Amino acid sequence: MPSRTFLGLDVGDKRVGIALGDSQVKIAVPFGYLERSDEIIVKLTEIILRHNVRTIVVGYPRNQSGEPTQQSAAVERFVEELADIDIQAEVVYQDESLTSVEAERRLGRVKDKGEIDAEAASIILQDYLEEKYAK
Numbered sequence: 001m002p003s004r005t006f007l008g009l010d011v012g013d014k015r016v017g018i019a020l021g022d023s024q025v026k027i028a029v030p031f032g033y034l035e036r037s038d039e040i041i042v043k044l045t046e047i048i049l050r051h052n053v054r055t056i057v058v059g060y061p062r063n064q065s066g067e068p069t070q071q072s073a074a075v076e077r078f079v080e081e082l083a084d085i086d087i088q089a090e091v092v093y094q095d096e097s098l099t100s101v102e103a104e105r106r107l108g109r110v111k112d113k114g115e116i117d118a119e120a121a122s123i124i125l126q127d128y129l130e131e132k133y134a135k
Contacts, residue, residue, distance in 0.1 A: 007031075007053040007089075008125025009044075010096065010117050011075045016040060017117025019125045020051060026133050028125035030118035041081055048087050056082070056089050059096030059124040094128040096120070 003024040010017035015035055021028035031047075034040050048056070058079055061071040079091055103119035110116060 004054045005051050006125055006129065007044075007048060007051070007056045008094075008121040008128070009056060009058045010099065010121040010124055011058060011078050012036075012117060013071075013074065015114050015117045016044070016078075017114070017119070017121035018044075018047065019118060019122035020053075021122075021125050021129055023129075023133060026129045028122040028129060030115070030122045033114035033117045033121075035114075041085060044082065045085055045087060048089055053087075053089050056091045057094050057125050057128045058091060059099060059120070060093035061096055092128070094124050094131075096124050099123040099127075 003022045006021045006023070006028070008017075008019035008021065008028055013036065015033045017033045018031040019028045020031045034043050047053070058075060060075060061069050063069050075093075079093075083091060099120040100116060102123055103116045104110075107116060107119055
């Protein structure tokens with residue numbers, strides 16, 4: 001089976017953390033972050049096309065009871081913007097519970113919040129890859 005490339009996104013109000021992974025290696029790696037701006041969809045499209053991304057895995061926030069939150073609605077609006085462009089990639093949601101906390105734990109005292117966002121995106125994508133490709 002040919003390898004599929006995946007893009008993981010941790011969508012926040014100020015930044016979007018980015019991670020890449022593929023179906024062969026099944027390891028997600030942080031790929032940086034983008035500041036939220038009018039250009040973010042264009043920049044994400046460039047990444048998607050450059051890396052031939054076939055699936056976009058978007059972290060989906062929930063509260064401790066498992067219910068959607070206000071941030072869930074903001075993520076859904078962002079995904080709608082992404083869906084408005086013709087990228088030929090499937091978009092799926094992945095629970096992102098405590099990924100930022102885990103990212104901070106892994107990285108220690110990092111001053112750059114964008115690095116935490118990118119690490120959180122890699123955790124989201126890794127969780128998805130492990131669920132999808134677990135044997």
